[in-house]
Amino acid sequence: MDLNFTAKDAAFRDEVRSFLNENLTDELKAHARLTPGILADHDLRVAWLKILHKRGWSAPSWPKEYGGPGWNVMQRFIWASECAAAGAPTGSNMGLSMVGPTLMGHGTDEQRKKYMPPILSGDDWWCQGYSEPGSGSDLASLQCRAVSDGDDYIINGTKLWTTGAHIANRMFCLVRTDPDAKKQEGISFILIEDFEAKGIKIDPIITLAGDHEVNQVFFDDVRVPKANRVGAENNGWTVAKYLLEFERGGAAHGAHLRNSLNKLKVIASTEHSDDGSKLIDDPAFQRKLNETDIEVTAVEYTEHRIMSQLSNGQNPGAAASMIKLRGSDTSQKITELGVEAIGYYATPHVMEARSWGSNVPPVGPDHALMVMPKYLNTRAMTIFGGSNEVQRNIMAKAVLGL
Ligand SMILES: Cc1cc2nc3c(=O)[nH]c(=O)nc-3n(C[C@H](O)[C@H](O)[C@H](O)COP(=O)(O)OP(=O)(O)OC[C@H]3O[C@@H](n4cnc5c(N)ncnc54)[C@H](O)[C@@H]3O)c2cc1C
Structure with missing residues (x-):
């Protein structure tokens, strides 16, 4: 291209x-x-x-x-x-990045008409109920159970690490509809339309950086109409895998990495190295910056390739794993260099200074305030959406045929 x-x-x-x-x-x-x-x-x-x-x-x-x-x-x-x-x-906007593409590929016309417009307008906010305690990488072992009851399913179980469950009004999730089938074959993909329904409880999990992003969600006899299933009963694994390709491939990593790297360069132009010169002129730091720049460029080009495949009607396939892996690693590397650049200003934790309109000043320069929270938050990137090891397994199988 x-x-x-x-x-x-x-x-x-x-x-x-x-x-x-x-x-x-x-x-x-x-x-x-x-x-x-x-x-x-x-x-x-x-x-x-x-x-x-x-x-x-x-x-x-x-x-x-x-x-x-x-x-x-x-x-x-x-x-x-x-x-x-x-x-x-x-x-993250899982309605736009995951639910929409999944409904385009596997939903009914009725589901598309009902669920896609409020995603576009921001009236609906979706969260993803895939992982459970003990079922993350080995997602197919999930236990959250949906039992048939006339035109409904009754759901019991729990979902873990659910990003944004506390702000969402809808959830897409994987549930076990046949406990006796081979594990991948007993799963269905369900849309929970009323996420404030009786029987749903959401417990917050506070991250290392002090933020509330993830949760544990509990289901106690939650009734969901069968019309809210996407794809056939027990065929949810196919739908889930289709969706994961969008989760891993559609994040515009390149543009965000480039932006973060540019900000890091600005910080390095202000901070000083041990000999008093500008950090950006320090040969050792410069080398790290240049190596990272090359990695960002590689991510950008890989992303162009994926976008090109998408525009030709192809799914990104294993290339989505490649971009997820390299994008996450490079992102972490940039935040590590950020911490190195600001030195001891990385240590103070000033949560109050991170609110819009707050009159609490940061400790140290303004540019230091978000460096450590970003570093801490970015640690999760190589875990969520499929860990690095899992992405490598996928590529080994799909690309190298191992
Ligand atoms: C910040 C954050 C947000 C998240 N948001 C969501 C969300 O919105 N919705 C959702 O459903 N889930 C979400 N998750 C869950 C995430 O998808 C899982 O944490 C992830 O899939 C890993 O699963 P696990 O935590 O059970 O770890 P495990 O699967 O227990 O993995 C533990 C370690 O073993 C390694 N490992 C596991 N299997 C293999 C293997 N076969 N080969 C080699 N190494 C292996 C892993 O790489 C990892 O290092 C989120 C997680 C985090 C941290």
Whole structure:
């Protein structure tokens, strides 16, 4: 694929830039800056999505027929890069990145009509109920049980590490519908429409960085209509695997990595090395920066390849595992260099200074405030969405035929 901008691409980039200039308020940018990980402030995230929706841009990768802008690969790349560079709110939106594509591939027309528009408008927020205690990498061993009762299922069990369950009003989940079948063959994919239903309990889990992003969810006789199943009964594993390719491949890692690396370079231009010179001029630190730059470029190019495959109607397949693995590793590396760059200012934990409008000053320079929270939060990247070891296993099997 040709990566040079055509006149049309350049015009689109200018259109995106002026849209971001006009709509991205200081408050939205500050929130994005103060978000260490995967969940931006929910109200602001929704507010931003609504602004995008008004313009028809809330789902960059969705085709026009489902309410997306119908952008081509280059337009999506320009959009992601410009948003990252402008500091737009990011954060996980599982409705857009996972539920939508899954319904396009495996849902019924009725399910698409019902669930896709409120994802676009930001009125519905989805969380992912896959993992359970003892069933993470070995997801097919999951135990959360759905028993048939007329037109409904009755669900009992628990889901663990559920990102954003406390802000979601809907959940997509995997449940065991046949305990006697081979483990992959007894699973169904269910949409829980009423996530505030009787019998659902959500317990927070606070992360290392002090944030509330993940939860444990308990189901006690929760009734869900069978019409909310995606795909055939006991065929949920096929749907789940299809979805995981989007989870691993669709995150625009390249643009975010480039943005983080640029910020790191700014920090290194301000901080000093032991001999008093600018850190960015220190040969040892410079080498690390350059090596990381090469890794970011490799991720960007791999991502272009995946986007190109997607635009030709192919699924990303094992390349999604490759980008997940390299994207996560490189992201962690950038945050490690951030900690190295700010030295002892990485130590103070000033949670209060991380709120929008707070009058509590950070300890040390402003740029140091989010370095440690980001470092800590980024540790989870090589675990969630399939750990590094699991991604390597997938690639070994699918690419190398081992
Ligand atoms: C911040 C965060 C957010 C998350 N969000 C969600 C969410 O929204 N929804 C959801 O469903 N889940 C979510 N998860 C769960 C995540 O998908 C699991 O944690 C992950 O799949 C690993 O499973 P586990 O924690 O059970 O660890 P295990 O599977 O027990 O793994 C433990 C270790 O063993 C290694 N290992 C396991 N199997 C193999 C193997 N076959 N070969 C080699 N090494 C292996 C792993 O790589 C890991 O190092 C989240 C996790 C985190 C940390």
